[in-house]
Amino acid sequence: MKPFAYQVPGDAAAAVRSVADRPDASFLAGGTNLVDHLRLGLIEPGLLVDVTSLTSAEITDREGGLRIGAAVRNSDLAADPRVRERFPVLAESLLAGASGQLRNMATTGGNPLQRTRCVYFQDVTTPCNKREPGSGCSAIGGSTRNHAILGASEHCIATQPSDMGVALAALDAQVQVLGPGGERTIPFTELHRLPGDTPERDTVLDHGELITAIDVPDLPIARRSHYRKVRDRASYAFALVSVAAALDVFDGEVRDVRIALGGVAHKPWRARRAEAALRGAPVSEQSYREAAEAELADARPQDGIDGGNAFKIPLVTGALVATLRDLAEEET
Template sequence: MKPFDYVRAESPEEAVALVAGDPGARFLAGGTNLVDHLKLRVATPERLVDVSRLPLDRVEAYDDEHGRGLRIGANVRNSDLAAHPRVRAEYPAVSRALLSGASGQLRHQATTGGNLLQRTRCVYFQDVTTPCNKREPGSGCSAIGGYGRYQAVLGASESCVATHPSDLAVALAALDATVVVLGPEGERRLPLGELHRLPGDQPELDTTLAHGELIIAVELPEQAVAVRSTYLKARDRASYAFALASVAAGLVVEDGVVREVRLAWGGVAHKPWRAARAEAALLGRTLDEETVREAAEQELAAARVAEESAFKVPLVRNLTIHTLLTLAGEDR
C-alpha cells in the first residue's frame, strides 16, 4: 500500500476545502470499497480526508420548497437505513436493495454516500497487471474480448463495458431520488439519474461530480408509487455477490390499468439504468405478462451483447416481468 497522509475533517466545509485544493486527496467514509482499492493499488491517493465522523448520519423528514419526503444523511450506515421504519414502510425497494448487498458486517460499516460512489467490480479494473481504460485512460479495455459474464449490455462504449455495482443506487434511481452535494461553490442538488454517467470515451469518470464535491444527503420524495415498490436481484450465489441483473420497480394500478410505474435496472450498464422507454410503454395499459414483455423488449432493443453476456437480456426481461406482476398481485 502506498503511504498517504490522513486528516480528519471537523465539518463538511472543511472536508470540501481540503479535497478540492489537493488533486491527490480523496474522501474516506466507511472505506469498504476504497480500502480494498488501496490494498490492490487501484487507488493511490496522497491524502485521505476522513468524513466518517461528520454529523451527516440522520434520517429525517423534510418539507420545504423542494417538496416532502425523507432526507438521508450521507453517513447513514446501510444497515441502519435498511432497518429504518419509514424506509421499510414507505420505500421498501430501498430496504430490500440494501439487504441484498454485501454482508451484514459490511452493511454495518458502509455509508449511503459511499455506496453510491463505489467503483466497478470488473475483474480487469481490479487487476493492475492488465490494461484498463477506467484505471489508466488510453491503455485499452481488457474486458472486450475477455471474460465477459459481468459486462454491460446497455450504454457501453468501445472504451469500457464495465457495470456499476451498487444495489442501493438502482432503487434510488427508480424512486426519483435527489442527491444533495456540497462543493467549493456551495450546495447543489441533482437527480440521482444525473449523478452517474455512461463511459463514452472517458470511462475513468464514474460520476458528474467535480473533484472536491461531497455528497451530504439523499432525498426521497413522498409518493404512492414508492410505497408499492420492491427490488429483485439475480446473482451467482444467494448472498455476498454482485448483481448479474437486478430490477427496482414501483407500481400503482387502478381499475386494472397502470397509472404510475417506476423501473430501473442494475448489472446491465455503467450506471443504474432507468428504463424510461419501458415505463412509457406500460402507462395506461392493462398489466399482464405480454404487456410487460413488450415494454421490456422496447427498452432492450438497444442492447449490445458479447457471447458471455447475452444471457443478461432475457434475464433482465424476465426479472422485470416477475417483479411487476408480483407488485400487482398477479405473479404467474
C-alpha cells in the first residue's frame, strides 16, 4: 500500500479546502467502500481527510420532510421510527444492503457514492475506462450478467450498486453539498451521471465537494412504499435488479406513483415513463406490465461470455408487477 497522509480538520469547510487543494486527496467517512479500493489498488490517495465528525449524525424534522445528516449510519437510519413509518421504502432498501456490521459503519453521505462492483473495474490487470479513461471496456463482450441494460454507452456498461440510492431516487430526495464555491442543492435524480464519453465520472460532484445532508420530502404517497431486491443469494449480495415504488390508488385507478430501478444502469434509474403510463390507469397486472414495457422500450441487453443479461428485462417486469401488486393490495 502506498503511504498517505491523514488529516482531521476542524470543520467541514476546512475539509473541503484540504481536498479541493490536492487532486490526490479524498474524503474518508465510514470507509466501507474506500478501504476496499485501497486494498485492491484501485486508488492511491496522497491524503485522506476524515469527515466522520464534521457533518451531522442526526435525523431532524424540518418543514416538509426529514433532513438526514451525512454522518448518520445506515443502521441508525433504517431503525429510525420516522423513517420506518413515513418512508418504509428507504428503511427496506437499507436493510437489503450489505451486512449488519457494514451498515453500522456506512454513512448516509457515503452510501450513494459507492462505486460500481463491475469485476473488470475491480481488477487492475484489465482495461477499464472508468478506472483508466481511454483504455477500453473489458466488460463489453465479457461477463455482462450484472451489467446495464439502460443508459449504457460504448465506453462503459457498469451499474451503480447502492440500494439506498434507488429509494432516494423514487422519493424525490435533495442532496445538500458544500464545495469550494459554497453550498448547493442537487436533486438526487441528478446526482449520478450516465457514462457517455466520460465514464470515470460517477456523479456531477466536483473534486472537493462534500455531501453534508440529504433531505427527503414528506410525500404522503411515500407512506405506502416498498423496496424489492432480486439477487443471487439472500444476504450480502448486490442487486441483479431492484425496484423502489410508492403507490396511491383511488376508486380502482392509480392516482399517483413513484418508481425507481436498480441494477439496470450507471445510476439509480427513475422510471418516469412507467409512472406516466400508470397515472390514471386501472389497478391491474396488465397496467403494471404495460408500464414496465414502456420503461424498458429502450433497453439494450448486453451479450457476453456468461450468457449476457437479456434476462433482466423479464426480471425487472416481474419485480415491478409484484411490488405494485403488493402495494395495491395494501390500499384495499
